[in-house]
Amino acid sequence: MMEFLREELKVHHRRIQTEGEEENNKAYMENNVKDEEDPLRNQICRVCDEPAAGYHFGAFTCEGCKSFFGRTCGKSNLNSISECKNNYSCVIDKKNRTSCKACRLRKCLRVGMSKAGSRYGRRSNWFKMHCVMSGSNKGNSAASVVAGSKGISRVEILKKRSETPRGDNISHSSATFSVQFPWWYFVLQRQFLASYENSLKKALRDEDECGTNDGPMDLSQRS
Amino acid sequence: MMEFLREELKVHHRRIQTEGEEENNKAYMENNVKDEEDPLRNQICRVCDEPAAGYHFGAFTCEGCKSFFGRTCGKSNLNSISECKNNYSCVIDKKNRTSCKACRLRKCLRVGMSKAGSRYGRRSNWFKMHCVMSGSNKGNSAASVVAGSKGISRVEILKKRSETPRGDNISHSSATFSVQFPWWYFVLQRQFLASYENSLKKALRDEDECGTNDGPMDLSQRS
DNA sequence: AAAGGTCAAGATGACCGCA
DNA sequence: TGCGGTCATCTTGACCTTT
Numbered sequence: 001m002m003e004f005l006r007e008e009l010k011v012h013h014r015r016i017q018t019e020g021e022e023e024n025n026k027a028y029m030e031n032n033v034k035d036e037e038d039p040l041r042n043q044i045c046r047v048c049d050e051p052a053a054g055y056h057f058g059a060f061t062c063e064g065c066k067s068f069f070g071r072t073c074g075k076s077n078l079n080s081i082s083e084c085k086n087n088y089s090c091v092i093d094k095k096n097r098t099s100c101k102a103c104r105l106r107k108c109l110r111v112g113m114s115k116a117g118s119r120y121g122r123r124s125n126w127f128k129m130h131c132v133m134s135g136s137n138k139g140n141s142a143a144s145v146v147a148g149s150k151g152i153s154r155v156e157i158l159k160k161r162s163e164t165p166r167g168d169n170i171s172h173s174s175a176t177f178s179v180q181f182p183w184w185y186f187v188l189q190r191q192f193l194a195s196y197e198n199s200l201k202k203a204l205r206d207e208d209e210c211g212t213n214d215g216p217m218d219l220s221q222r223s
Numbered sequence: 224m225m226e227f228l229r230e231e232l233k234v235h236h237r238r239i240q241t242e243g244e245e246e247n248n249k250a251y252m253e254n255n256v257k258d259e260e261d262p263l264r265n266q267i268c269r270v271c272d273e274p275a276a277g278y279h280f281g282a283f284t285c286e287g288c289k290s291f292f293g294r295t296c297g298k299s300n301l302n303s304i305s306e307c308k309n310n311y312s313c314v315i316d317k318k319n320r321t322s323c324k325a326c327r328l329r330k331c332l333r334v335g336m337s338k339a340g341s342r343y344g345r346r347s348n349w350f351k352m353h354c355v356m357s358g359s360n361k362g363n364s365a366a367s368v369v370a371g372s373k374g375i376s377r378v379e380i381l382k383k384r385s386e387t388p389r390g391d392n393i394s395h396s397s398a399t400f401s402v403q404f405p406w407w408y409f410v411l412q413r414q415f416l417a418s419y420e421n422s423l424k425k426a427l428r429d430e431d432e433c434g435t436n437d438g439p440m441d442l443s444q445r446s
Numbered sequence: 447a448a449a450g451g452t453c454a455a456g457a458t459g460a461c462c463g464c465a
Numbered sequence: 466t467g468c469g470g471t472c473a474t475c476t477t478g479a480c481c482t483t484t
Contacts, residue, residue, distance in 0.1 A: 053460090054467065064459050070469070071457090085319045091308035098458070099308075099322045276479090277448065287478050293450070294476090321477070 046111040047104065048097040057113040064097065069108045072101070081105060269334040270327065271320040280336040287320065292331045295324070296338045304328060 043052035045062035056066035072081065081101045084090060090103035097104055266275035268285035279289035295304065304324045307313060313326035320327055 056467070062459085063461085066468085067459055068457095082318045085314040085316070085322075086309050086312065089309065093308070095305045096308045279448065285478085286480085289448090290450095290478055291476095 047107050047113075048093050050094050057108075059108075059111045059113050061108075061111075061113070065104070065108065068097075068101075068104060069113050072105055270330050270336075271316050273317050280331075280338060282331075282334045282336050284331075284334075284336070288327070288331065291320075291324075291327060292336050293338075295328055295331075 043060040044050065045052045045065055046059045047061055047065040050062040050064070052060040053063045053066065054060070057069050061069070084100050084102040084106075086100070086103075088103055088106060090096065090100040092100075092104055092107045266283040267273065268275045268288055269282045270284055270288040273285040273287070275283040276286045276289065277283070280292055284292070307323050307325040307329075309323070309326075311326055311329060313319065313323040315323075315327055315330045
């Protein structure tokens with residue numbers, strides 16, 4: 001089952017056009033298409049583009065960004081972070097991630113990291129697969145999240161959850177792609193977008209506090 | 224003698240217009256005019272605007288910027304400094320001085336710091352007085368250095384060096400102010416401008432190496 | 447007085463145990 | 466498997482010694 005999904009995913013990676021998506025996602029796609037390895041194991045950190053160590057606080061991140069986010073949002077360490085003097089335009093990558101805490105934290109929040117959504121135990125592969133497909137679009141806008149989701153074919157969803165009848169041809173306002181999604185996909189997506197929008201708004205409104213959304217989407221069934 | 228110079232300096236600080244000079248200099252002037260304290264003892268760091276600890280490597284700087292410059296340019300530590308990702312536009316102040324090494328080093332060079340010009344022992348008060356008068360204009364351009372020098376009145380120079388006859392009315396191309404300077408002042412200024420221009424050019428051409436000019440101006444007579 | 451050396455304090459991130 | 470704790474490593478800058 002998972003093998004099928006992963007194979008299907010690889011095929012779709014090659015089809016995905018990256019225009020209009022943010023740079024991180026492009027980098028991820030390029031690397032991923034290039035070596036054609038397991039997309040669930042060969043992730044990059046959504047914050048700094050390093051090789052990711054795993055799925056932490058709601059996003060694939062490296063050990064450094066995991067520790068940073070855990071430390072910063074964990075205790076009352078947020079006060080130690082001062083305003084960015086460069087208008088929050090600092091580039092966060094492997095070399096510069098330690099330069100500006102404000103921008104690093106901002107990017108962590110932008111890619112969907114959240115302490116409230118963290119928990120022990122494993123996420124379902126389906127959940128993480130969704131994150132892979134969405135890439136780092138989470139941090140961009142509602143539109144780009146929708147755009148990023150086009151990599152998921154109905155076949156995968158049907159195979160994963162067989163409750164949706166085959167041959168549906170549902171038209172949805174936010175679906176402008178040839179690929180059709182089952183109705184519940186948009187419900188979940190809508191939930192995700194709403195919760196992410198809240199976290200973004202909160203992050204923008206008051207960077208002295210941590211985002212408290214429950215992660216991108218609560219699909220945490222055990223697989 | 225020194226008392227006279229310091230008193231004269233305070234009077235001139237109030238006269239000085241700061242338009243066309245760079246922000247550091249403005250901040251210094253404002254602070255200095257405000258509390259009216261001894262301008263030789265109440266300096267600010269030309270790099271980060273902290274209170275300065277003394278005159279180090281060719282500029283008034285704090286302990287931190289002194290150590291940073293000494294460490295960075297001392298051994299072959301320049302390789303550890305990576306390119307600025309923000310187009311070398313980082314603001315360097317007390318809070319952000321540790322954020323971007325490239326911009327911090329750049330600013331050190333811009334305000335005239337240099338290892339080659341460093342030495343043990345004391346500088347003459349005259350030399351430091353000149354630095355005070357020039358403020359941080361050193362880092363801006365030849366024109367602003369000239370503009371910054373208008374704070375030195377002929378009276379000070381005459382009292383300091385009595386070889387120049389009173390009542391000279393020398394016309395000089397770079398002197399657009401009502402205050403007149405003796406001819407040798409412009410010779411020294413020209414030397415300084417040339418050597419500083421070299422250091423700036425070198426700093427801009429190759430930031431992998433340290434500036435090797437002999438400091439702003441070699442007026443190091445003992446007072 | 448201004449170099450250069452020293453070292454405590456803080457930040458970082460690789461590693462590990464636990465749930 | 467992911468969270469939180471640990472600690473070696475690095476950077477910083479106040480203080481001290483040397484010239």
